[in-house]
Amino acid sequence: MKKPADEVQTFINLFELVEVFLWSVSTMANIIVLVKQVPDTNARIVLSGDRVDLSAVKKVMSPYDEFAVETALQHREASGGEVTAVTVGGAGADKVLKDAKAIGVDKIVRIDCDSSLDSNALQSILASVVSSLGAEVVYCGKSAADTGAGSTGPGLAERLGWASVSHTTSVAFGDQLSVVTPASGGNARVTVPLPAVISCDKGDIKVRKPNVKGIMQAKKAQVDVHAVDAPASTVSIVSHSMPPAKPAGKSYQGGEAAAEVAQLLRDEANVI
Amino acid sequence: MSETIVIAEIVKGVVHPTTSELITAAHALGSQPVVIVPCADAGVADAAAQFSGASKIIAAKSDVFSNYDAAGWAAALDAVTPAGIIVTSASPQSKDMAARLAARRGISVVQDVVKIEGGNLTSPIYSGKAMQTVSLSGDAVVTVRPNVFDASGNDGSGEVSVVDTTGNVATAVQEFMARASSRLDVAEANIIVSGGRGMGSPANFSHLEAIADTIGAAVGASRAAVDTWDDIPHSMQVGQTGKTVNPNLYIAVGISGAIQHLAGMRSSKYIVAINKDADAPIFQHADYGIVATWEEALPVLQSSLAAMMA
Numbered sequence: 001m002k003k004p005a006d007e008v009q010t011f012i013n014l015f016e017l018v019e020v021f022l023w024s025v026s027t028m029a030n031i032i033v034l035v036k037q038v039p040d041t042n043a044r045i046v047l048s049g050d051r052v053d054l055s056a057v058k059k060v061m062s063p064y065d066e067f068a069v070e071t072a073l074q075h076r077e078a079s080g081g082e083v084t085a086v087t088v089g090g091a092g093a094d095k096v097l098k099d100a101k102a103i104g105v106d107k108i109v110r111i112d113c114d115s116s117l118d119s120n121a122l123q124s125i126l127a128s129v130v131s132s133l134g135a136e137v138v139y140c141g142k143s144a145a146d147t148g149a150g151s152t153g154p155g156l157a158e159r160l161g162w163a164s165v166s167h168t169t170s171v172a173f174g175d176q177l178s179v180v181t182p183a184s185g186g187n188a189r190v191t192v193p194l195p196a197v198i199s200c201d202k203g204d205i206k207v208r209k210p211n212v213k214g215i216m217q218a219k220k221a222q223v224d225v226h227a228v229d230a231p232a233s234t235v236s237i238v239s240h241s242m243p244p245a246k247p248a249g250k251s252y253q254g255g256e257a258a259a260e261v262a263q264l265l266r267d268e269a270n271v272i
Numbered sequence: 273m274s275e276t277i278v279i280a281e282i283v284k285g286v287v288h289p290t291t292s293e294l295i296t297a298a299h300a301l302g303s304q305p306v307v308i309v310p311c312a313d314a315g316v317a318d319a320a321a322q323f324s325g326a327s328k329i330i331a332a333k334s335d336v337f338s339n340y341d342a343a344g345w346a347a348a349l350d351a352v353t354p355a356g357i358i359v360t361s362a363s364p365q366s367k368d369m370a371a372r373l374a375a376r377r378g379i380s381v382v383q384d385v386v387k388i389e390g391g392n393l394t395s396p397i398y399s400g401k402a403m404q405t406v407s408l409s410g411d412a413v414v415t416v417r418p419n420v421f422d423a424s425g426n427d428g429s430g431e432v433s434v435v436d437t438t439g440n441v442a443t444a445v446q447e448f449m450a451r452a453s454s455r456l457d458v459a460e461a462n463i464i465v466s467g468g469r470g471m472g473s474p475a476n477f478s479h480l481e482a483i484a485d486t487i488g489a490a491v492g493a494s495r496a497a498v499d500t501w502d503d504i505p506h507s508m509q510v511g512q513t514g515k516t517v518n519p520n521l522y523i524a525v526g527i528s529g530a531i532q533h534l535a536g537m538r539s540s541k542y543i544v545a546i547n548k549d550a551d552a553p554i555f556q557h558a559d560y561g562i563v564a565t566w567e568e569a570l571p572v573l574q575s576s577l578a579a580m581m582a
Contacts, residue, residue, distance in 0.1 A: 150364075155374065163342075188339075188446075238405040257562050272580060
């Protein structure tokens, strides 16, 4: 027969077990990573009429999104949970999801929309899908290699009412995140409460490459397609054009010319 | 015509001169702007009163503006900013704030504008390999690249009114880590001296640093240099997968001018190229091109600039 003290001890042990269980559930993270398909950054961009013609250009995952995927996978390894890669596009965009799957994400979701969206429309549909999937954290690249805008991360966070930090070069995981981001004159280490959207820069992060098993799994993986109604865009594309050609500059032979150039930088260009 | 509002560019706690370029851009969008200065100390806003072309200056005063937090800044600015087209700088921090502020209002953001004509806005896309022109059919937040629009002038005498504001700050700074070197970051500098693999070794970047120190410049690098040498950090990288820069002067040394490097610096106001290969693509973009080895050219450049600065 147990003494009352033992029963109390058993109860405490049970309580601790439950607490450990709840703790592990609470830190298992639902992680979303946003990925975008863009033209290969080495590709030459050509026009057809007054629109860019990307038909001959190879499409790749936007480079900064690779850092976001890597960070999302590291987060999963640190805390458990699941990583879902989300993209917006037509069926052609499935490839970028399969690429993410091959690297190691668990689920892949495409928001089916093949039309051009302004930032308000894009963020609205992302916010609704992120809400329906449920997540504690969203990672994305600091900007996409096509627009270079960098609006999606902070804009999505605002719509969800979440914290956001952009241009992070390092992320440490826990009940809160601890990230490194540029600040005037150097960097700042910043504590970020969850839920949050983190826009990733390159930093010192090395991205993992897909292995054979990952590539095989990606081939078989099902894309979860979400249909959405996007709000009307208030920013419309009028035209695309080539950058204005620069007038030919002055050219010199030999290092001694640097003295003349230095003088012209002051007298002609007024920049020194 | 829509009402326009300029949100002043704040760097290290003071109003940055590029704010004056934002006023010019706001005029191009249709009207004389209200200028809002985010500040913890209202005295900071006095510096904006000198700029020509502002209808009035509002010092938006809040402790929120002591450190940058995207959520807090967007909320505190939203509370004091009238409806209209909001213009701010395309610096990394202001682009981030602009995106949150636009989302907060349920409007769109147009980033990195370099031209405004007939109500249409043009921005570089594909890192400057092409341009995109858009039209607006509603209010928006517009960020404008520095060093593109003319300054509005300095004969303003705008009255400054102080309005208190606040917002919920989401993040907390644990510590600031100053850069080991006191040199500027490429993203902040008006002049950049960059080296490529043509510099031969990372140790030779000391010659670029000497010139940078002489003229108050930042030191940058090409991707080839960053990828080849561990001693050249990614933070120095200029180009498509590094930083996009827009300085008054960009000096490219031993950089051939790969398409992805050009993408990050081609909109610099003046470009000087020093390369021993006369066929290097960088020369097609240079205002001043010197065909020479860096060993020949840099000592001459260094001593000429030093004499000038003395």
